Amino acid sequence: MNLLRHRSVLLATAGTALALSLTACQSGDHTDSAPAATTSATGKPADGGQAGTSGATGSTDPAQSTASKGSSDDTAGNGTAGSSGEQASATTRVCTARDVHVTAATQGGPPYTHIVLTAKNTSGRSCRLAGAPHIQFLESHKQDVPAVAKSKPAAPVVLTAGAPAYAVVKVSDGGVDEDNEPVSAFSVVLEGDSTVIAVSAPGSGGIAVDPAKALTGYWTPELRNGADDF
Template identity: 60%
Template sequence: MSTFRNRSTVLAAATTAVLALALTACGGDDSGTKSAGPAKRNSAAAGSTSESAKDTDTTTGGDTTAGGDTTSGGSTAKNTSASKGSGTAKGSTGSASAAAPVCTTKDVEITAAYQGGPPYTHIVLTAKNTSGHKCEMKGFPEIQFLESHKENVPAVAKSKPAAPIVLASGAPAYALVKVSDGGKDEDGEPVSAFSVVLQGGGGQAAVKAPGASGIFADPANAKTGYWTYELRNGADDF
């Protein structure tokens, strides 16, 4: 009987040891839930770290640095570049280059000559740009022939050019002026010099009349054309 009990005790102890080893190898716990081994836990932690790194790149690096469309990257740089664009500058430069200052009496030399032969009813004013830069001849010459007649000689509307008259350095502009009807009974006076005002703030000049004895001017019949690049048939016939 003692031998049988001893064998039973040995078998029971061996069985208990085998069960303990089996439980340890399978990774069981008291709750019956299997837990991940050390290798699996380390792998999961590494994957989580990699995802965090990717998220960090998306927020502060990656495409942003390379000129992507994120808030802190390329789009902001592109928009800044666009805001620095040359639209305004070009606009400003274009306006400045297209505009020309008004010709003043310091910019042009004004002379007068007869137009045609007797009875010398018309003269031609020539304004030559001597300034060294371009300038614009505004409108028509405002002329007063007589000290006793302070009204400007009226302009003929049909002689107005379609575009502004901008003179390059050394270029002339012309204006045809009717001084009288050439009649004996006109109420006029001889004129050796007369005043010309340039419109647009160009100032006033004294112009010597052509001929040794000057011209005969009748303010009641006098008319002037606009400044033009050249005298034109029809438009400057009056």
């Protein structure tokens, strides 16, 4: 009887020890798996992965954001590359005094109130004749002749090799006037260039200029009716 009781005590003790050992093992396994569970939750949350979807759109991915910006910049660049003819013409280099030969002729008959300036491209390559000619008829009047806005062309004037451009210039109201002064030569400066071009006035006796009445049109590829009437 005592022997049986002793075996029962030993079995009970061994069972308790085994139970404690199993409990300890299970406790240790749970502790080791906790970080893995946390990492998994960070990478893919339990709500179906919405945060992961947001990350896929590049909202938090610097590399993808950079790629998106590059794509946007490429689109803008393509728009610039596909610019209109007028914008493309504006990129052509500006004509200088070395590129053109400027001459003057009377327009119409007496009393010769207007002259026409012709600028011919003699450079052998294309250039853009910008704005209006800067004209000074007299040494006593250093101000440029005012330009008439309505004569400004809609697109830049690009001169191919040998091509001319024109500018109509009013010199007086005509007739004999005490304010008129004889001019045999005058100066012209092109937009974007500081070089002074000396231009001979038309006619053997020159032209009569009233500085208070003088006006100039913009450079245009052809003489136009209406826009140059001033």
